[in-house]
Amino acid sequence: GAGVSQTPSNKVTEKGKYVELRCDPISGHTALYWYRQSLGQGPEFLIYFQGTGAADDSGLPNDRFFAVRPEGSVSTLKIQRTERGDSAVYLCASSPQGPGLGYGYTFGSGTRLTVV
Amino acid sequence: SQQGEEDPQALSIQEGENATMNCSYKTSINNLQWYRQNSGRGLVHLILIRSNEREKHSGRLRVTLDTSKKSSSLLITASRAADTASYFCATDAKGEYGNKLVFGAGTILRVKS
Numbered sequence: 248g249a250g251v252s253q254t255p256s257n258k259v260t261e262k263g264k265y266v267e268l269r270c271d272p273i274s275g276h277t278a279l280y281w282y283r284q285s286l287g288q289g290p291e292f293l294i295y296f297q298g299t300g301a302a303d304d305s306g307l308p309n310d311r312f313f314a315v316r317p318e319g320s321v322s323t324l325k326i327q328r329t330e331r332g333d334s335a336v337y338l339c340a341s342s343p344q345g346p347g348l349g350y351g352y353t354f355g356s357g358t359r360l361t362v363v
Numbered sequence: 364s365q366q367g368e369e370d371p372q373a374l375s376i377q378e379g380e381n382a383t384m385n386c387s388y389k390t391s392i393n394n395l396q397w398y399r400q401n402s403g404r405g406l407v408h409l410i411l412i413r414s415n416e417r418e419k420h421s422g423r424l425r426v427t428l429d430t431s432k433k434s435s436s437l438l439i440t441a442s443r444a445a446d447t448a449s450y451f452c453a454t455d456a457k458g459e460y461g462n463k464l465v466f467g468a469g470t471i472l473r474v475k476s
Contacts, residue, residue, distance in 0.1 A: 288468055289467050291466075292464070292465065295463050302462060346461060349393070349411065349413060354406040
């Protein structure tokens, strides 16, 4: 597609439930990134995919968070046993190639996750 | 923790004035990028400056980079009400902080018409 698409745009879930957030990057972009942004803060890195593999998952806060990109395009961020502290806007971005090569990121509009 | 820090946290100016935002960072970088965000959702890439560059222009935007001071500035000239947004610097770092852009907390710019 023309841009990075994230679905759903908003998600309200009960504490303890499982959620999946989807990201459809720009076609042909090999690098995909997930960030999390809380109110009044800058985006916080979660995970970076190069192709199908997670090249850097150092930002995932704990083992309740997991992400996949099985065919090197669409990615899903999965959160188990959600907690109220997981409430944030989850942003996905893609770039033609990985970091350090001089490409800017194209961001999606984000998924606003609210855990009640 | 986030590497970049923007200054000021908030800036309010009149339409037509220039707006200057500053960013400091901590590690060696490949490049530094500036993004704009409206209404707390998706970020828009504005400009990228490589570590071997000192100044770059794009339309009404001027970015400078001083790697010896580990700082950058974003200047928006002849501001418009539509420039009202949050602005973030992000560093593409080398070494242990590599493999991702690290964002600062941002500067909230309000341009009054």
